[in-house]
Amino acid sequence: MLSERQMMILRAVVRDFTNTGVPVGSKALAKQLPIHVSSATIRNEMAALEEQGLIKKTHSSSGRIPSVEGYRYYVDHLVKPDPLQPNDIDVIQTSLGGDFHKIDEIISQSATILSNLTSYTAFTLKPELKDSRLSGFRLVPLGKRQVMAILVTDSGDVENQTFDVSEAVSGDQLEAVVRLINDQLVGLTLPDVLQKLQTDIPLKIANYLQSPTGFLDIFGDVLTRAAQERFYVGGRLNLLNFSQDSDVDSLKSLYSLIDKTDDIANVLGSPSDNISVQIGNEMTNDALRNFSLITATYDVNQHGRGMIAILGPTRMPYSRMLGIVGAFREELAKKLLDYYRNYDE
Amino acid sequence: MLSERQMMILRAVVRDFTNTGVPVGSKALAKQLPIHVSSATIRNEMAALEEQGLIKKTHSSSGRIPSVEGYRYYVDHLVKPDPLQPNDIDVIQTSLGGDFHKIDEIISQSATILSNLTSYTAFTLKPELKDSRLSGFRLVPLGKRQVMAILVTDSGDVENQTFDVSEAVSGDQLEAVVRLINDQLVGLTLPDVLQKLQTDIPLKIANYLQSPTGFLDIFGDVLTRAAQERFYVGGRLNLLNFSQDSDVDSLKSLYSLIDKTDDIANVLGSPSDNISVQIGNEMTNDALRNFSLITATYDVNQHGRGMIAILGPTRMPYSRMLGIVGAFREELAKKLLDYYRNYDE
DNA sequence: TCTTAGCACTTGGTTTGTTTGAGTGCTAAA
DNA sequence: TTTAGCACTCAAACAAACCAAGTGCTAAGA
Numbered sequence: 001m002l003s004e005r006q007m008m009i010l011r012a013v014v015r016d017f018t019n020t021g022v023p024v025g026s027k028a029l030a031k032q033l034p035i036h037v038s039s040a041t042i043r044n045e046m047a048a049l050e051e052q053g054l055i056k057k058t059h060s061s062s063g064r065i066p067s068v069e070g071y072r073y074y075v076d077h078l079v080k081p082d083p084l085q086p087n088d089i090d091v092i093q094t095s096l097g098g099d100f101h102k103i104d105e106i107i108s109q110s111a112t113i114l115s116n117l118t119s120y121t122a123f124t125l126k127p128e129l130k131d132s133r134l135s136g137f138r139l140v141p142l143g144k145r146q147v148m149a150i151l152v153t154d155s156g157d158v159e160n161q162t163f164d165v166s167e168a169v170s171g172d173q174l175e176a177v178v179r180l181i182n183d184q185l186v187g188l189t190l191p192d193v194l195q196k197l198q199t200d201i202p203l204k205i206a207n208y209l210q211s212p213t214g215f216l217d218i219f220g221d222v223l224t225r226a227a228q229e230r231f232y233v234g235g236r237l238n239l240l241n242f243s244q245d246s247d248v249d250s251l252k253s254l255y256s257l258i259d260k261t262d263d264i265a266n267v268l269g270s271p272s273d274n275i276s277v278q279i280g281n282e283m284t285n286d287a288l289r290n291f292s293l294i295t296a297t298y299d300v301n302q303h304g305r306g307m308i309a310i311l312g313p314t315r316m317p318y319s320r321m322l323g324i325v326g327a328f329r330e331e332l333a334k335k336l337l338d339y340y341r342n343y344d345e
Numbered sequence: 346m347l348s349e350r351q352m353m354i355l356r357a358v359v360r361d362f363t364n365t366g367v368p369v370g371s372k373a374l375a376k377q378l379p380i381h382v383s384s385a386t387i388r389n390e391m392a393a394l395e396e397q398g399l400i401k402k403t404h405s406s407s408g409r410i411p412s413v414e415g416y417r418y419y420v421d422h423l424v425k426p427d428p429l430q431p432n433d434i435d436v437i438q439t440s441l442g443g444d445f446h447k448i449d450e451i452i453s454q455s456a457t458i459l460s461n462l463t464s465y466t467a468f469t470l471k472p473e474l475k476d477s478r479l480s481g482f483r484l485v486p487l488g489k490r491q492v493m494a495i496l497v498t499d500s501g502d503v504e505n506q507t508f509d510v511s512e513a514v515s516g517d518q519l520e521a522v523v524r525l526i527n528d529q530l531v532g533l534t535l536p537d538v539l540q541k542l543q544t545d546i547p548l549k550i551a552n553y554l555q556s557p558t559g560f561l562d563i564f565g566d567v568l569t570r571a572a573q574e575r576f577y578v579g580g581r582l583n584l585l586n587f588s589q590d591s592d593v594d595s596l597k598s599l600y601s602l603i604d605k606t607d608d609i610a611n612v613l614g615s616p617s618d619n620i621s622v623q624i625g626n627e628m629t630n631d632a633l634r635n636f637s638l639i640t641a642t643y644d645v646n647q648h649g650r651g652m653i654a655i656l657g658p659t660r661m662p663y664s665r666m667l668g669i670v671g672a673f674r675e676e677l678a679k680k681l682l683d684y685y686r687n688y689d690e
Numbered sequence: 691t692c693t694t695a696g697c698a699c700t701t702g703g704t705t706t707g708t709t710t711g712a713g714t715g716c717t718a719a720a
Numbered sequence: 721t722t723t724a725g726c727a728c729t730c731a732a733a734c735a736a737a738c739c740a741a742g743t744g745c746t747a748a749g750a
Contacts, residue, residue: 025713038723043714061713061729101508101563140485142497148505152487158507160493163446218446237600240593248585255582370742383694388743406700406742 002052007078008033009045013055014066014074018317023063068280068314071292075277075318082323088117092328096335103127103156106339108232110308110332115235117324120312121258122234123268127304127336128155131189137181137219139174147174151222153190155304159226163218176208177215190227194220228261242290242313253287258311268309271297275325280314290314294321298329300336308332347397352423353378354390358400359411359419363662368408413659416624416637420663427668433462437673441680448472448501451684453577455653455677460580462669465657466603467579468613472649472681476534477502482526482564484519492519496567498535500649504571508563521553522560535572539565573606587635587658598632603656613654616642620670625659635659639666643674645681653677 016024026042046064049055054070095113100106107126114122132155140148150160185193197220243251257263267285275296281289295309308329361369371387391409394400399415440458445451452471459467477500485493495505530538542565588596602608612630620641626634640654653674
């Protein structure tokens with residue numbers, strides 16, 4: 001249990017340290033706090049806070065910095081999101097104001113905006129209807145030997161891939177394959193499709209093609225790509241700003257982490273209603289030890305919900321960041337509703 | 346004019362320094378060189394080499410390192426490409442041995458292989474027929490409002506993009522647009538298409554669509570993407586290994602450089618017959634001051650010629666790198682010829 | 691004329707010691 | 721419970737000393 005005064009001190013320690021990056025001492029606090037007590041009193045309180053594991057020293061006679069638990073307490077009980085600065089509002093309005101022709105453009109643009117606002121790295125994930133289903137498959141002959149496979153899901157995702165066919169395949173054959181797939185697989189969830197693809201389909205397709213494996217590989221490829229959620233990343237390079245003393249190895253593992261869709265999906269976790277903050281080693285991944293992650297969902301009514309996130313140093317100004325994330329999720333939801341309204345009617 | 350002995354010394358200085366990274370002194374050289382002269386003699390020769398600007402000291406009593414001019418002389422006159430190590434041959438064979446369905450897969454895979462072999466950053470550019478022409482355009486309706494635009498060039502490049510159409514556009518209308526474009530534009534070079542797109546076409550297309558600008562924008566987008574050469578990059582993260590003392594800013598500009606297709610095309614220059622080496626500030630771009638670039642073309646007969654390149658620190662073991670690049674260009678050309686042969690017959 | 695031994699000199703890097711300033715914990719008095 | 725005072729700790733900055741590697745130059749030898 002913390003006293004009012006201890007909370008005040010903890011809040012001040014976190015705020016100071018996140019702003020300046022220097023451990024904060026008792027004298028500085030005494031001068032700065034609204035109550036006027038001596039530095040010795042502050043020292044006693046700080047000792048109490050340290051006792052509880054909320055702050056710690058970098059060496060035996062240094063000022064204090066927040067521990068992970070201290071940050072946790074701070075974001076859970078003490079922080080109040082800053083309202084957006086007028087300037088930031090402007091940035092959002094203009095960057096999101098343009099005319100978009102694809103959901104993905106809005107989402108990817110959002111990652112850029114968020115990283116600009118925060119100067120950290122940002123992730124965005126588009127609103128996802130649960131268990132999207134295969135709603136269409138096409139094979140479009142392009143030239144002498146090139147064919148494009150296109151796959152559409154009922155949530156509006158489109159994946160495609162071109163490939164070369166060695167044998168001269170007739171348009172009729174392609175038609176037949178397409179009809180087969182559409183007959184048998186449309187309406188199923190993607191995992192189901194993937195499963196059938198390894199059982200029923202090869203037999204049936206053999207009626208039309210001598211060597212169906214090529215086709216099926218392609219189809220499988222495109223399918224798995226459609227099945228995994230697609231993240232957009234903004235401000236990748238900002239990670240460089242926080243790599244202490246050029247620890248190349250951890251930087252590398254960090255970058256491979258954020259470029260692997262599966263891994264990053266794992267880190268971000270599943271959408272929850274609130275804005276959530278994960279601090280340093282609260283995340284299982286070792287490469288993130290010195291980082292904090294703020295994630296938030298945004299809600300587009302019947303069109304599902306997506307996520308946004310920013311990744312920055314543990315030592316980040318949480319109040320400002322929470323303000324930005326909170327405001328941005330609303331703007332984004334609004335923009336998307338707009339977009340859908342335009343096209344739905 | 347350099348004497349035989351001076352060449353021998355220069356070669357040794359470059360080789361030593363690129364291997365160890367430490368300035369090399371007269372005594373070490375005296376011990377190592379096949380001729381036996383005293384270190385004092387070496388010192389005199391080194392003074393002469395320094396006189397000519399081929400080597401230099403890092404401080405007044407240090408050993409020597411090659412200057413840019415020294416490297417230049419070395420690669421122009423002294424270096425002999427190392428033959429490939431058996432291990433490296435293996436890597437190439439197996440990585441390139443698989444079955445590919447697209448040219449692009451081979452080229453992008455090549456970038457990865459090259460960066461693995463060298464542990465530097467590698468670029469590959471696919472064989473390009475000069476002045477490729479538009480050979481086909483499609484609009485494929487995907488769902489209620491989604492349409493995919495596909496563009497094919499006679500060199501086999503495919504670009505595509507999906508977009509949403511707000512008004513309910515009929516299949517007939519789409520057909521008409523496609524027919525129009527195919528009638529009017531197929532066979533022209535891409536720049537010509539782009540030009541016509543801004544003059545003739547808007548008028549004609551207005552017959553079929555109320556607000557054609559949306560379509561034209563999309564088409565223009567896809568077109569310009571097809572028109573610019575497409576690079577593949579492998580081993581991006583390897584650049585981190587050579588960023589001295591974590592100079593974040595130059596790293597950032599380096600990364601933005603290699604991610605901008607236009608810029609990197611500029612740096613690589615146009616294909617020339619030979620393997621070419623650009624050293625440090627011989628490249629105009631400032632971010633590359635401490636890097637060297639080895640570029641080479643590969644030739645796929647009537648299918649055109651492409652480029653490969655590796656970017657590493659100025660202080661790279663040139664003989665080994667030249668060996669790798671030289672061998673790889675051949676392997677790649679062979680593989681591509683194979684690929685084309687399979688599909689052409 | 692070229693080579694070489696010898697020597698004085700330069701310099702960066704490492705080690706060691708000193709000082710300074712910010713900060714702490716503790717004690718004793720208010 | 722608060723506070724002034726004090727002894728103590730530690731990182732950072734600075735300086736002195738030393739070492740190792742290397743250089744340029746000179747003068748003698750081949």
